[in-house]
Amino acid sequence: MMTNKMNHHAILMALFLLQVVAFSNSAQLSTNSRWIVDSATGKRVKLTCVNWPSHLEPMIAEGLEKKPINDIIQKISGNGFNCVRFTWPTFMFTRPDYGNLKVFESLDKYNLSAAKVGISKNNPQILNMTVVELHKTVVGELGKNKVMVVLDNHVSRPTWCCDGNDGNGFFGDAYFEPKEWLQGLTAVATTYKGFPQVVGMSLRNELRGGRQNEPNWYKYMQEGANTIHAQNPDLLVIVSGLNADTNLGYLRSKAFNVNFTNKLVFEAHWYTFGIPDKAWTAQTNNLCATQTKRARDDYLFLTSAKNSFPVFMGEFGIDERGLNVADNRYITCFLAVVAEFDVDWALWSLQGSYILRQGIVNHDEYYGILDIDWDRLRSPAFVSRLQIIQQINQDFTSKKPTYYKIFHPLSGQCVQIVKNEIVLASCNNASRWDQHLDGSPIKLEGAAGCLGVAGDGVSPRVSMDCSSKWKIVSSSGLHLAAQDGKGEYLCLEVNVSDSRIVTKKCLCVGKNLSDFRTCAGNPQSQWFKLVPANV
């Protein structure tokens, strides 16, 4: 009896311990080759984040003067974001005269009386907190709402980022002392121990400026990565590249050496800053081709290298008013590439406004998903275009064969067959297509039937006739063309005014099937991407 009872007790104890271990591991993430996975189950977890700044002068998460914190968090998760890239400035965690400031003191310091009234109304409980307590409170509320958090060291001295000469750009700049930076990483990694919603830390936003160089990048970033892991081994350690996070190409020739495994993720940013509207409008196909190549060569290669890593697109975004021509063309190209690679990402950005940015009170943010009053989406159409990249399309643990979704990045929708009619619809129920090789028929998975050209301006048909051979034309890799009865190539196109899918003369693509040298038209209604998927 006694022995039995002991055994029973021992088993209960063992079960109890197992449970404790399983529970404390529940939200931990690690990496498996190029994928981020749940450490406990090995299943893929995809970070689909939105940025939320807390690194400007007042060190107060933006928007708390506009809406109650839970209202903001509902807007995050309600729009398909499962994670926030939440920023912090080094000084807030290394210098008591910054970190110990109470929220109201920080507001008073900059005479932000309207923001103080707004916070008193919407989040009165935070006024007496220190800015560090507030940071933890926001992270805590995100966790309660099952939103994951990546903590991003955005600047040293709290301010708007990222001028090349702002003293925050690279190790050794006026405010960017490497020792203090390591101290800050240590403080944040330890502060957030036992916050399972905090899944990772990114080392530093957009390294830049005249001081940047590869030897110091390796030296300090390796040290920073090791430091985070030593302090908090649960976290993903997210490493950003040079040139404002646009370049990690040097990793091809020299590995990043750290003293841990299965936690390293690389981060890149992709905007279209600096590329004139005219370049995009005159050569949309060609510019998408060269920009895509740059992204592959500079960081996306990491997902397919022999020693592969996850890539986190930590920032991208557009003026959501739709007024920036270059932004409008770039984002369509971006969505096609990111859907294909199925990488993790964080949109810039959540905030419709800043309490104080660059000296301007209540600064509008056209790249924010929310309007200046944080009431509603600036552009519901833009947010809905993110749907396919919010999905897990490729699950490396799945045994199911790969098929393709035919994605139309300009609309953000996918091709679907409904009662033999070809339509654009939500990518949630995209039809599954099969194509063995470029230049061969595109078949509907399972059911018999192929996609066939029916004529100029006419919807393609799905039938047993598999004679149409679909070929990617143009350097963009985004026009799908097949020959009509007369041997002319016609491209798939969406008529944006009625959302009908037709085949038409290829836009900005010559009879030789390559791009016009310059083209006044916009070929993006014809852009389609075969997105590989197995879930």
Ligand SMILES: *[C@@H]1O[C@H](CO)[C@@H](O)[C@H](O)[C@H]1NC(C)=O
């Ligand atoms: C805040 O207002 C006071 C009094 O008007 C003024 O002296 C001070 O310079 C202002 N501070 C800032 C940061 O604008």
Ligand SMILES: *[C@@H]1O[C@H](CO)[C@@H](O)[C@H](O)[C@H]1NC(C)=O
């Ligand atoms: C903040 O603290 C002060 C005293 O330090 C107190 O008078 C005030 O009511 C507190 N405000 C809130 C919102 O808790």
Ligand SMILES: *[C@@H]1O[C@H](CO)[C@@H](O)[C@H](O)[C@H]1NC(C)=O
């Ligand atoms: C890894 O490096 C960090 C920082 O230098 C150090 O604190 C830690 O002890 C090292 N861990 C191992 C396992 O060597």
Ligand SMILES: *[C@@H]1O[C@H](CO)[C@@H](O)[C@H](O)[C@H]1NC(C)=O
């Ligand atoms: C697409 O999927 C949604 C649910 O995600 C469903 O409500 C809708 O009926 C589907 N549409 C079609 C045409 O199958």
Ligand SMILES: *[C@@H]1O[C@H](CO)[C@@H](O)[C@H](O)[C@H]1NC(C)=O
């Ligand atoms: C697009 O659809 C509209 C409405 O059906 C039609 O008037 C227009 O001619 C179509 N445009 C093209 C390029 O086919």
Ligand SMILES: *[C@@H]1O[C@H](CO)[C@@H](O)[C@H](O)[C@H]1NC(C)=O
């Ligand atoms: C293909 O044709 C277009 C226009 O017809 C021309 O601009 C382009 O240079 C040609 N490309 C090649 C590779 O010959």
